[in-house]
Amino acid sequence: xxxxxxDVDEELETPFNMANLKNVFVYVxxxxxxxxxxxxxxxxxxxxxLTGPMLVQRAMDVAIPQKNVQLLIQLSCLLAGTILIxxxxxxxxxxxxxxxxxxxxxxxRKDLFDHLxxxxxxxxxxxxxxxxxxxxxxxxxxxxxxxxxxxxxFIIEIINIIFIIFFMFQVSxxxxxxxxxxxxxxxxxxxLIKPKQRRAWQSVNNKNSNVNAFVQxxxxxxxVIESFDREEENDKILDRLLDKRKxxxxxxxYVSNTVWFTTETVSQIVFSLVYIAGAYWFNPMxxxxxxxxxxxxxxxxxxxxxxxxxxxxxxxxxxxxxxxxFETMNEPAIIEDKPDAEKLPPIQGSVExxxxxxxxxxxxxxxxxxxxxxxPGESIAIVGPTGAGKTTIVNLISRFYxxxxxxxxxxxxxxxxxxxxxxxxxxGIMLQDSFVFSGTIADNIRYGRLDATDEEVEQAAKxxxxxxxxxxxxxxxxxxxxxRGGGLSQGQKQLLAFARTLLSDPRIxxxxxxxxxxxxxxxxxxxxxxxxxxxxxxxFIIAHRLSTIRDCSRIMYVAxxxxxxxxxxxxxxxxxxxxxxxxxxxxxxEAVTKQAEV
Ligand SMILES: Nc1ncnc2c1ncn2[C@@H]1O[C@H](COP(=O)(O)OP(=O)(O)OP(=O)(O)O)[C@@H](O)[C@H]1O
Numbered sequence: 001x002x003x004x005x006x007d008v009d010e011e012l013e014t015p016f017n018m019a020n021l022k023n024v025f026v027y028v029x030x031x032x033x034x035x036x037x038x039x040x041x042x043x044x045x046x047x048x049x050l051t052g053p054m055l056v057q058r059a060m061d062v063a064i065p066q067k068n069v070q071l072l073i074q075l076s077c078l079l080a081g082t083i084l085i086x087x088x089x090x091x092x093x094x095x096x097x098x099x100x101x102x103x104x105x106x107x108x109r110k111d112l113f114d115h116l117x118x119x120x121x122x123x124x125x126x127x128x129x130x131x132x133x134x135x136x137x138x139x140x141x142x143x144x145x146x147x148x149x150x151x152x153x154f155i156i157e158i159i160n161i162i163f164i165i166f167f168m169f170q171v172s173x174x175x176x177x178x179x180x181x182x183x184x185x186x187x188x189x190x191x192l193i194k195p196k197q198r199r200a201w202q203s204v205n206n207k208n209s210n211v212n213a214f215v216q217x218x219x220x221x222x223x224v225i226e227s228f229d230r231e232e233e234n235d236k237i238l239d240r241l242l243d244k245r246k247x248x249x250x251x252x253x254y255v256s257n258t259v260w261f262t263t264e265t266v267s268q269i270v271f272s273l274v275y276i277a278g279a280y281w282f283n284p285m286x287x288x289x290x291x292x293x294x295x296x297x298x299x300x301x302x303x304x305x306x307x308x309x310x311x312x313x314x315x316x317x318x319x320x321x322x323x324x325x326f327e328t329m330n331e332p333a334i335i336e337d338k339p340d341a342e343k344l345p346p347i348q349g350s351v352e353x354x355x356x357x358x359x360x361x362x363x364x365x366x367x368x369x370x371x372x373x374x375x376p377g378e379s380i381a382i383v384g385p386t387g388a389g390k391t392t393i394v395n396l397i398s399r400f401y402x403x404x405x406x407x408x409x410x411x412x413x414x415x416x417x418x419x420x421x422x423x424x425x426x427x428g429i430m431l432q433d434s435f436v437f438s439g440t441i442a443d444n445i446r447y448g449r450l451d452a453t454d455e456e457v458e459q460a461a462k463x464x465x466x467x468x469x470x471x472x473x474x475x476x477x478x479x480x481x482x483x484r485g486g487g488l489s490q491g492q493k494q495l496l497a498f499a500r501t502l503l504s505d506p507r508i509x510x511x512x513x514x515x516x517x518x519x520x521x522x523x524x525x526x527x528x529x530x531x532x533x534x535x536x537x538x539x540f541i542i543a544h545r546l547s548t549i550r551d552c553s554r555i556m557y558v559a560x561x562x563x564x565x566x567x568x569x570x571x572x573x574x575x576x577x578x579x580x581x582x583x584x585x586x587x588x589x590e591a592v593t594k595q596a597e598v
Contacts, residue, residue: 004127006213007241009206016323023326027107028147031100035152038096042156045089048082050163053296055079057171061289093152101148109140112329120334121400122360130216131209135328138208139321146311146318154311157304164301168294172286175294178273179301182266186305189262190312193255197313200252201320207245209324214241256313263309267302274298335402337419344418347426347507348411349376349538351397356406358396366392368561370406374554379539381549383582384558390542393558394510397540398427410508428506432513434497436485441470442477444496448504460503463532466495502533509539546583555579 004010028035055075063072113136124132168176218225218234225234278291286294352373359365366389374380382390395401396408399415407414415423428448436444445457452460457477461467469492473479485493501509511530527548533539543549550569557565557572557579565572565579572579 004131006128006130006210006217007237008210009203010127010131010209012202012323012327016319016326020322020326023329024147024322027104028100028151030107031103034096034100035148038093038100038152039155041089041093041096042152043159045086045093046156046160047163049086050160050167050300052079052082053293053300054167054171055082056296057289057293060292061287097148097152101144104147105140105144108143108325109136112136112140112325115329115331115333118333118336119331122334123331125360128213128217130213132328133216134209134212135324138212139205139325142321143318143325146314150311150314150318153307154315157308157311160304161301164297164304168297168301171293171297172290174281175274175278175286175290175298178277179270179294179298182270182302183305185266186263186309190259190309193258194316197252197255197259197316198320200248200255201317202323203248204245204252205320205324207241207248211238211241211245214238252317256316259309259313260306263302263306267306270302271295271298335399335420338417341417341419342413344410344413344422344426349378349507350374350409350411351508351538351540352407352409353393353396354407354409356396356403356408358392358401358403358405360392360401366561367396370561370563372556372563372566374538374540376538377536378553379534379541379551381541381543381552381555382558383543383546383549383555383579384564388558389561390558391512392561394429394512394540394542397508397510398424398429426507427510428501428504428508429510430494430497430501430512434485434490434493436481436488436493436496438481438483440475440478440480441473441496444481445477445499445503447500452503456503457499460499461495464495464498464502465528466492466499469495498530498533507537509533509537511539511541511543513542513544546586557582 055078059072059075062068063075116132116136165176165180168179214237218238225231274294275291278286278294282288282291350373353370356367356370357365358367370389370393372380382393384390396403397410397415399408399420403416407416409415410418410423437447442454442457445460446452449456454477458467461470461477470477470479481488485496488496530548531551541549541552549555553568554566555569555572556563557577559578565575565577567575573583
């Protein structure tokens with residue numbers, strides 16, 4: 001799949017369908033009792049409210065002509081009572097529906113987040129992260145109202161309409177017939193405009209998503225942007241993206257407003273017709289009270305229709321968000337446990353690649369027939385030119401990707417046949433970019449073993465010679481780290497990551513360029529720590545600085561997805577092959593640099 005960019009609209013793979021509608025009702029269904037109760041409150045409130053015009057009619061046609069003050073007072077009290085009941089019930093309903101809306105948002109967002117955590121790396125590789133973020137944060141929020149208030153109001157307005165039709169036909173069947181006659185016009189118009197309206201809102205989402213992706217990328221790359229003085233160019237890009245967003249938004253609003261405009265126009269025409277017909281039939285067929293009541297009913301009939309049109313607009317908008325939300329939720333996890341997956345027993349440490357061929361994209365093989373075996377406790381260094389496939393080899397041991405050709409076995413168990421949790425919980429992986437999470441220094445070290453005591457955290461840091469710099473921080477181990485470790489040097493971040501890995505006590509260890517950011521003097525200290533880390537565990541070390549891997553049990557030279565040489569440092573140096581030349585060229589370079597420094 002081609003990678004999506006911030007300036008390219010994402011294609012919608014699965015438009016909103018019946019299965020998604022079912023999913024929506026699963027979320028809403030969890031709060032059905034609150035919804036039903038709210039519905040009852042609204043129904044009772046609105047029935048009570050609907051008696052109002054009848055009370056007015058009775059006052060106009062009976063109490064006032066007969067000068068019956070007592071009846072007039074009774075009718076006024078009843079009217080005040082209906083208004084109070086309506087207000088009270090509405091207040092309770094508003095609170096309940098707000099709760100339901102927030103609970104639905106909470107549930108969808110949690111499920112979406114849970115699913116994102118098991119999606120394969122390829123999902124993240126193929127789209128800007130801002131486009132993922134906007135779904136979890138913005139889209140979920142935006143569907144809350146449509147799924148709580150929207151659904152409820154939809155049912156309420158339908159009930160309202162049914163009751164109003166009933167009351168209207170009680171009061172004056174011919175005027176009632178005129179009032180409902182405009183309805184089919186509105187329905188036909190809505191059906192005709194629906195596809196255009198849906199496309200318009202999908203486009204708005206795409207443009208929103210693009211803006212989000214660009215802003216997110218710009219925040220992540222703020223340092224690079226400033227160092228390359230790219231602010232002006234980036235402003236222009238954002239301007240273009242905002243412009244496109246504005247245009248698509250205006251287009252969608254325009255389409256949506258035609259629904260509202262048509263409904264309003266038809267309602268006003270019908271409204272006028274009711275008065276014209278009422279005047280035409282005035283006395284004896286239509287009394288003054290009937291005309292007054294019918295005027296109120298006609299406006300009350302069309303108000304729910306206008307409301308329904310607005311609810312419909314919101315719903316079409318929400319559907320375009322739901323499409324994206326469910327698209328992510330329906331994205332297959334790919335890297336998941338087989339139905340009969342077993343728990344990987346405590347790892348002894350033998351690792352074997354059996355004729356493994358692998359590619360990220362179909363038809364593009366990165367690893368070609370790779371076979372090797374590591375015994376428990378061995379440290380295997382993987383070296384070779386950039387893009388050779390070194391990281392890909394170690395990615396497969398942790399099963400970050402599925403292996404379709406050949407097998408990777410740990411203690412004889414194929415990594416494809418064991419549960420991912422049992423595999424990864426026994427592995428330690430340290431990457432070049434040592435990610436530092438929000439929280440304190442101690443939280444970061446404790447990340448892989450939450451039950452570690454403060455003493456254990458400090459012990460791990462001491463062993464990796466990180467204790468000294470940590471104690472020099474303002475609050476020592478309790479210092480809150482800045483976003484992504486800002487305020488710490490690359491080397492310090494890596495020392496933290498080492499301590500984190502040591503504390504989690506993995507059975508198999510992967511160090512991918514893990515010492516690249518540590519300066520030479522610190523490196524000697526860290527090397528002792530690494531030796532500690534490697535002790536009694538099988539480890540795979542990818543290093544460009546060959547001085548760091550001389551003592552490894554075995555060194556594999558990888559190029560073009562194949563292992564071209566394998567042996568100890570001494571064996572490979574004696575062989576004077578690819579490794580020898582790589583080592584010598586690096587050695588000479590370092591010697592020249594050292595001389596220049598002297
Ligand atoms: N997620 C990915 N999707 C598609 N191709 C990828 C992906 N990751 C790596 N590749 C490609 O696979 C090849 C091997 O990459 P890999 O990261 O394994 O190389 P490497 O030997 O570790 O390189 P380096 O020393 O530069 O880190 C490269 O051509 C790279 O472009």
